[in-house]
Amino acid sequence: MMGGCIIAVPEELLTPFFFPDESMEWKEEYSSGYFPEITFIHEAAHYAGLNSMKPWEHREDAIPSLLAAWGDTISSLRNHFKERKPHETKMGMKQATGLFLQYLFWTNGNPVCFPLAKIEKLPGKPVNVHERLSFILSRPTLYHSFIQLEELMKEQEKQYAKLKLSQ
Structure with missing residues (x-):
């Protein structure tokens, strides 16, 4: 495969919800830009030593592209x-x-890592x-889960504003 390879999902990211086959594709172009729409690609590279x-570490540069991807995803x-398209809803x-x-993790200056209990150590959440x-995560196709996720994002936006003020 030209310019890409398959890498094992690092143990810090290994969760069946996101990576049922425990591998992901890595392309060299990922090393020179922000790709938040490719779930945890930067974290995978970090933990794999790529x-x-x-x-x-560069939140002000990365967050705008993440928020753009968020807007597109939420609209879809x-x-x-x-x-009522359950497969598309789940994806x-x-x-x-x-x-x-x-x-959540980037605004706190950290790469994403599992288990979710590690979230408790983040200062702004x-x-x-x-x-x-x-x-x-246990009921992703419920409309209530969608509403809950939107609310979490709004709340994290406020937490991020507080974090920036305290630095």
Whole structure:
């Protein structure tokens, strides 16, 4: 495969919800830009020792592209829920949840890592985020999960504003 290879998902990211086959594709172009729409690609490179951007160290540069991907994903998800397309809904929720987790960790200056209990150590986070995310991950096709995810993102935007003010 030209310019790409398959890498094992690092143990820090290994969760069946996001990586059921425990591998992902890595392309050399990922080392020179921000790609938040490719779930945890920068974290995978970081944990695997590959050369890549570290968006959690350059939040001001990385967050705009993440928020753009979030807007596109949420817009598509609204349509999938309206049209009752469960497969597309599940894939969209997987994408949106990944974007939220990246936003949560990156705004706190960290790469995403599992288990979710590690979220408790982040200084800026929504109230009961661990429990709310657990609900979303266990029932991704429910409309209530979608609403909960949107609320978490709004709350994290406020937390990020507070984090920036305190630095």
